[in-house]
Amino acid sequence: MTEREPDMMPEAEVEAETPETQYRASFSLKTKDAAGTGADAAVPAKVTARDVCVFYGKKQALFNVNLDVAQHRVTALIGPSGCGKSTFLRCINRMNDTIDGCRVQGEVRLDGVDVNQKNIDVVQLRSRIGMVFQKPNPFPKSIYENVAYGPRIHGLAANGRELDEIVEQSLRRAGLFDEVHDRLHSPGTSLSGGQQQRLCIARAIAISPELILMDEPCSSLDPIATAKIEELIDELRSRFTIVIVTHNMQQAARVSQYTAFFHLGHLVEFGSTEYIFTNPTEERTQDYITGRFG
């Protein structure tokens, strides 16, 4: 976020160069620049990250990242391996807490509330955020139990019937119900990889989160399963806000409305997907998207 073409961001010149204004400038400007997406600029931000730095021990993995995640939109994080996409994603639901020696600086706000605040209960925070991991990781329990676990520990169902309903609805939304409705009590690990990943998505949406974080959800799936999940993401967008990490440029282009390009721990460029893919400012973005490095 350091060098910018001056003609692309008149507002940045007007305002003082605080990280905050820098960010706002880039966000609104680049969004507008993409043809026909002017309306999106008015979308409220679900998550706002300001000056986020992450350290693993002495090693710094993220450098002053400023990023807004728009509500009810899909934001894609792209970038070469090891550039800190997963690390950023994990800052949002504080999964980095579980890693020894990991330190997060800066502020990440969910609906305006700093998630790193002392009085924030991390369990409650995570119950508002669903997460889908790179490798399908269903619990070695039944399909039903996999989905029912979250609602149960958060007390979202008053009785068994309600729980059944939540499970069915979540599986339906994840596009899995028809395939598994007759074997809800067989182990979740007995499903195929793509089905397992959809089960994990069902598990994530069963706790009615406001935000879903997906870390390369399709990396272990075949094109058909991938297509299904992409379709699903598009549907889920109406109810949830989604942040997705992907290595697949086409996928980012297909499913997301906003794209952020990370490189070596820096957020290089962020804007509407159309903008990033058709007319990026940064040469590195251009090179990465066209496959010249990565």
Place this chain on the structure above:
Amino acid sequence: MSLPGASAALPWQLSDTATRRVRRRKRANVRFQVYGIGAIVIGLAILAILLATVIGKGTGAFVQTRITLDVAFNEKIIDPDGSRDPVKLGQADYAALLKEAVAASFPAVTARQDKRDLQKLFSGDARYELRDMVVNDPSIIGTTRSVSLLAASDTDIFAKGSMARDIAEGDRRLTDKQIAWIDELVAKNALETNFNWSFFTNADSRAPESAGIGGALIGSFYTLLITLAVCFPIGMMAAVYLEEFAPKNRLTDLIEVNINNLAAVPSIIFGLLGLAIFIQAFHLPRSAPLVGGLTLALMILPTIIVVTRAALKAVPPSIREAAYGVGASPIQVVTHHVLPLAVPGIATGTIIGMARALGETAPLLIIGMVAFIVDFPGGPTDAATVLPVQIFLWADSPERGFEEKTAAGIMVLLAFLILMNAIAIYLRKRFEVRW
């Protein structure tokens, strides 16, 4: 289909040195296999010899020789005043009763010494069998019954064919006359051998023929119960805390290294520790399963911690992440997901640890569980002995009859160890979760 250019000059025509190299390599291969198979064969042979000797020596102890005798329950001896008072019945002179019955069966034996030798064919405990019969059913007083009585150890050994009759009289424990009497009994069909239940139901005894392993079994049971009750919860909590909650810093590293070292400390040192702490500092009773169990718990604790941690570590981190991801608290992650998945590993490790505790002798010798104990322990604070110590005591006894008891004790101990390990293997196989 051949590749272009692949023709006569293929590298398959090896040069002389290459051929030699290949041959040498193959020979080395064969040699290696022979060594490997040889090592296994030697190992199996040693195991087979061990088992064969133990079983060969020990099976005799599971069979017991008894002599059938007509016994006249003479009221004059048992209950001269006719009161049928159980206390008096219990104190009567059953040795005299036995003597009378023996004399009646062998009217030809008259000399004093011969009579005494004849008595010696019967176990010294035979009189207690008579006593128990009378106390249990006083109505037999005054009648004559055919009673099967325990034979003496020497009679037993002879009847099982373990004593040669054609060696010089002075070199064997039975005299020629005694052997003749035994032959007479055999001819009368009065000598029988049957399964020795009392080996499992009796406690230790000075007389080999009535010594049993039951007391030691109960002692071992109480000891292991204490060991399990102490080291399982402590070991499990320590392992869960260290593995799942403790921060990784120099202190926890130090603790980890020390736990691993403790697991390798010789067991006798734990015995000394137990002696110093439980007996000298806390004045707990000596020779009691309570102290034995606590001492063994000290010894097994590091093992349990190490095994539990390994089982917890084997649970893939993706499961933890998944659980954290849906908003489970750290304790929920552990109790709902990690622990259930680690249970087979923990159970296996615990059983193997308990098997080690069952076979342990040295620390128990130090805390005084070597006492000769004829009573069944009624609880963990009563004096008791345990299986391996019982074997040790029998092996130390000079009487020939204890030889087979020793081997039989080893068989029982081995059977328990094999059983425990089999359960461990079964649990591991049965509940193994695949990801």
